[in-house]
Amino acid sequence: MAQSVFAGKRIVIGVCGSIAAFKVAGWVSELAKEEALVSVVMTASAREFITPLTFAALSGNDVHTGMFDAGKEDVMAHINIGRDADVILVAPATANLMARLAIGMADDLLTTTLLASRAGVLICPAMNPRMYDHPATRRNLRTLKELGYVIIDPESGMMACKEEGEGRLAEWDTVREYLAKSLSAQDLQGQRVLVTAGPTREPLDPARFLSNRSSGKMGYALARAAFRRGAEVILVSGPTTLPCPPGVTREMVQTALEMRERVLAHAEGCSVIVKAAAVADYRPETLHEHKVKKENIEKELVLEKNPDILFELGKQKKSGQVLVGFAAESKNLAEEGLKKLRKKNLDLIAVNDIGGDRTGFEAETNQLLLISRSGTETLPFTSKAHTADLLWDRIVALL
Numbered sequence: 001m002a003q004s005v006f007a008g009k010r011i012v013i014g015v016c017g018s019i020a021a022f023k024v025a026g027w028v029s030e031l032a033k034e035e036a037l038v039s040v041v042m043t044a045s046a047r048e049f050i051t052p053l054t055f056a057a058l059s060g061n062d063v064h065t066g067m068f069d070a071g072k073e074d075v076m077a078h079i080n081i082g083r084d085a086d087v088i089l090v091a092p093a094t095a096n097l098m099a100r101l102a103i104g105m106a107d108d109l110l111t112t113t114l115l116a117s118r119a120g121v122l123i124c125p126a127m128n129p130r131m132y133d134h135p136a137t138r139r140n141l142r143t144l145k146e147l148g149y150v151i152i153d154p155e156s157g158m159m160a161c162k163e164e165g166e167g168r169l170a171e172w173d174t175v176r177e178y179l180a181k182s183l184s185a186q187d188l189q190g191q192r193v194l195v196t197a198g199p200t201r202e203p204l205d206p207a208r209f210l211s212n213r214s215s216g217k218m219g220y221a222l223a224r225a226a227f228r229r230g231a232e233v234i235l236v237s238g239p240t241t242l243p244c245p246p247g248v249t250r251e252m253v254q255t256a257l258e259m260r261e262r263v264l265a266h267a268e269g270c271s272v273i274v275k276a277a278a279v280a281d282y283r284p285e286t287l288h289e290h291k292v293k294k295e296n297i298e299k300e301l302v303l304e305k306n307p308d309i310l311f312e313l314g315k316q317k318k319s320g321q322v323l324v325g326f327a328a329e330s331k332n333l334a335e336e337g338l339k340k341l342r343k344k345n346l347d348l349i350a351v352n353d354i355g356g357d358r359t360g361f362e363a364e365t366n367q368l369l370l371i372s373r374s375g376t377e378t379l380p381f382t383s384k385a386h387t388a389d390l391l392w393d394r395i396v397a398l399l
């Protein structure tokens with residue numbers, strides 16, 4: 001499996017005085033497990049909520065608290081902490097911290113570190129919804145964005161104060177992706193990519209449908225990786241329970257016809273299209289408005305062919321656009337893949353071996369056979385996340 005993007009990276013985490021501070025202890029633990037070098041800086045208010053000892057134990061490093069604790073800490077800590085940082089994460093960021101940062105104050109170790117560093121800074125606001133919605137907070141957020149800080153928007157939901165609204169600290173999965181993005185090569189920057197994923201469902205009646213074993217995991221991993229590498233990502237997804245990858249715009253569809261409509265609507269404006277969805281080849285000719293009673297079900301099902309979306313995309317491909325298809329095969333992988341590459345005018349085809357249970361449908365791992373105009377390559381057997389990155393490496397080379 002691939003090494004974590006966080007391994008060996010110097011990540012400074014600034015913790016402020018919010019009830020959400022305890023959640024960040026879990027994040028520090030996750031990053032330390034992935035071998036990141038985590039340094040925590042706490043505001044005085046943060047220490048009212050959680051002790052430095054917790055962060056020291058979880059990060060394995062001393063926690064920085066006071067600017068004037070000479071002797072106890074490095075005298076020039078306010079300069080040194082941020083100087084070698086690969087990225088700084090402020091989480092939870094209070095309204096107070098954002099106000100101080102927006103006007104360039106340096107009145108404690110955290111704000112001084114932020115001013116003295118040239119590392120990228122991610123800010124995760126967390127506060128009561130009315131505090132978050134206050135015009136002063138909104139203005140400070142705008143200023144911080146203008147200054148180049150990346151704001152990871154808080155989520156909506158029930159707050160610790162028992163109020164509903166926007167202001168809840170972003171989830172770790174989202175923050176993790178933004179952190180990973182800040183540490184990754186942005187070789188898809190400026191590219192708009194369209195990824196399709198999952199199966200389609202072709203209904204017979206309101207209760208029954210025809211579908212296939214696609215879980216969407218490969219397509220979702222591709223969308224996630226493209227966001228990390230700087231792309232603007234549109235994901236058209238068939239039914240799956242997978243959560244939308246952070247930073248990705250997702251449109252859910254059910255049938256092949258719906259998928260075709262959404263894909264063709266976006267295709268023109270995308271420089272890369274990766275069709276990882278397993279679109280049903282056929283749909284029932286008749287869609288019953290009401291559930292068909294058991295005793296009335298016909299023994300033979302009459303099917304109608306669905307449109308071949310990939311074929312249509314290949315026909316209307318613009319110059320410079322990269323079109324990547326997937327094929328699910330259980331035998332003659334190379335021959336079948338090459339046939340599809342040519343017939344559908346693709347730049348690259350990734351052939352999934354669906355013969356076993358460790359590759360292809362539903363599995364967490366995969367091993368793709370890649371066929372392009374210039375040759376054939378078998379990727380290593382690895383996680384779908386790593387496979388996605390290897391596939392993007394090949395696509396970037398084609399751009």
Ligand SMILES: Cc1cc2nc3c(=O)[nH]c(=O)nc-3n(C[C@H](O)[C@H](O)[C@H](O)COP(=O)(O)O)c2cc1C
Binds near residue numbers: 015016046092097127
């Ligand atoms: C129980 C409690 C919870 C608080 N939670 C938040 C919060 O989630 N977000 C926030 O902006 N302020 C919150 N505050 C207020 C801040 O702690 C206060 O504005 C403080 O000055 C922030 O200091 P700092 O920005 O230096 O950490 C809370 C205060 C208390 C007493």
